[in-house]
Amino acid sequence: MAFLKKHIPALAVALIVAALLFAARAMTQFDILLFDRFLPGLGFVQVAGAAALGFWLTGKFLDPVTAPKWRRRTWLWISAAFFGQLLLGLTVSPVFLMTGGLHFPVPMVIEGGVVYRGGLSFMPILFLSTILLSGPAWCSQLCYMGGCDLYRSRAGKNSKAFSMPVKGRWYFRIGSVVLVAFVALLLRFLGAPGWLAVTLVALWGVAGWLIVAFVSPRRRQMIHCNLFCPMGAIVSLLKWVNPVRLRFNQNHCTRCMRCVRVCPYAAITASDLDKGRPALNCTMCGDCHSACSHGAVEYRFLGLGPSKARTAYVVVVLALYVTFLMLARI
Ligand code: SF4
Ligand code: SF4
Ligand code: SF4
Structure with a gap:
């Protein structure tokens, strides 16, 4: 119980990421996740990995000491995933492109x-x-x-x-x-x-x-x-x-x-x-x-105190980030 209470923000990120990716997977006519393309039917493994990544990153982002370093690092991951898959899609196989429509x-x-x-x-x-x-x-x-x-x-x-x-x-x-x-x-x-x-x-x-x-x-x-x-x-x-x-x-x-x-x-x-x-x-x-x-730098969100407001914002941003990272393709 104490573990759950301590990790509520990280669990929230993991659950939102899983929900968004399962929804994206169910709503698209094609295999939107790379795992489904290479290992048919195993997209849920990628969803589980993404949820775990979101859980882990939440700690890094909520700690003010490590947050700037991990924000810079993870933001570059999006560029690497996006442009890397574009390059692979154009040179190796169209399977790395989202739809093939450039x-x-x-x-x-x-x-x-x-x-x-x-x-x-x-x-x-x-x-x-x-x-x-x-x-x-x-x-x-x-x-x-x-x-x-x-x-x-x-x-x-x-x-x-x-x-x-x-x-x-x-x-x-x-x-x-x-x-x-x-x-x-x-x-x-x-x-x-x-x-x-x-x-x-x-x-x-x-x-x-x-x-x-x-x-x-x-x-x-x-x-x-x-x-x-x-x-x-x-x-x-x-x-x-x-x-x-x-x-x-x-x-x-x-x-x-x-x-x-x-x-x-x-x-x-x-x-x-x-x-x-x-x-x-x-x-x-x-x-x-x-x-x-x-x-002195405070987040404000509805009636929440600055710390809770920041936590809520980090949860939303990180959930979107990890989802984007999994889907960042042309
Ligand atoms: S959309 Fe992208 S490139 Fe343009 S200002 Fe925002 S972060 Fe920079
Ligand atoms: S908000 Fe004020 S106290 Fe905090 S770093 Fe900026 S100038 Fe310094
Ligand atoms: S003022 Fe805004 S953009 Fe500048 S460091 Fe603070 S949060 Fe970032």
């Missing part, structure tokens, strides 16, 4: 595709559902590209501290959303050929990877996610549909500025600390919570 692995296609097609498809619906359930966690744990930007942003000189906000960053962020929408609309109304849309998306993707590779380490910040990718701005604007919030408790904050230095999104300045909340582009990654030794 689309471009560039996050902005979620926005561009909606405008270009004039309707929602599976990816935008998944994206919006994720925001509803986990707020901005798409941009701190779930997207296949953000983990690489975080990794590169820590690769530059003096990587111990991230840099301060880039001046006028919202011009870049909103400009990117408007540009993608405008070009997609133009292509749609001009009836442009498919190859032109594909070429533009490919160019955008290449530009994005160049920023990840060279600009983020130089600027010591997630420049791709913070300034270039339109989905980052869209997440920042839509995340409020989720009720979880992050606040700086003025009674505990000593203005030591440690949280400022560990924020990869430059979402904390002295003025944000005065206001008691991070900037709009905060992705609730929780790194500032781990860095604050004064207990």
